[in-house]
């Protein structure tokens with residue numbers, strides 16, 4: 723496991739070296755990743771393959787892309803910043819314009835997308851709207867280490883939070899997250915997070931998920947979460 727991780731790292735460092743002095747998104751290195759405007763970093767879709775993705779991750783990605791062809795599944799794009807509408811929902815709720823926070827937050831970005839390719843969180847989420855469930859394919863890179871050779875539990879919790887959140891749609895906050903860590907996850911391995919919406923009660927969304935190995939033989943974690951739709955009539959701060 724560590725050998726394959728080292729090999730992966732070597733290719734990551736090689737890519738980093740090649741990138742020095744060049745624009746971060748030179749198209750020869752990341753042909754599959756799209757740019758939607760001249761504001762490169764902001765609008766890049768990160769939920770697409772890059773050279774750090776392992777064979778397992780690419781294979782699963784291709785399988786799910788096939789499932790998207792009949793419209794039953796969709797791949798969720800992922801940006802460093804939320805869409806304008808989502809940001810507006812949250813900004814209205816959380817930020818006091820009098821405090822000038824908008825300027826301070828102009829550099830804010832989703833922390834799972836703040837790592838160089840392959841070093842942190844590599845993931846893509848597919849959603850089945852009819853079945854109210856998502857599948858998240860996640861490869862945790864070497865900067866997410868906890869116990870030597872293993873993925874940090876906090877990194878796993880982060881991905882579980884995002885995976886559960888992806889089942890909700892709209893502006894929600896995590897109110898409660900309960901995780902049972904059953905087996906440690908090897909660093910640089912690929913896991914599959916199956917999440918579903920179990921119950922909707924007013925503004926409360928009850929969700930659950932499990933985290934398994936690619937061959938489904940190992941159950942790494944199980945979790946439940948309570949998410950609350952933000953109330954536009956309320957301010958939290």
Ligand SMILES: CCCCCCCCCCCC(=O)SCCNC(=O)CCNC(=O)[C@H](O)C(C)(C)COP(=O)(O)OP(=O)(O)OC[C@H]1O[C@@H](n2cnc3c(N)ncnc32)[C@H](O)[C@@H]1OP(=O)(O)O
Nearest residue numbers: 798799800847883884887888895896897898926950953958
């Ligand atoms: C690829 C794209 C995907 C992208 C998807 C990305 C998803 C990313 C997800 C990341 C999300 C985060 O990290 S969020 C960051 C971590 N979370 C937070 O910081 C949340 C902090 N807490 C809060 O702001 C607040 O407590 C809220 C918003 C959760 C709830 O406040 P509120 O709106 O005033 O609601 P409130 O009236 O208190 O509660 C509403 C109902 O919920 C119940 N309730 C509230 N909290 C709890 C609780 N912990 N446990 C049980 N029940 C609770 C209340 O009893 C009530 O039930 P009843 O009386 O109606 O029956």
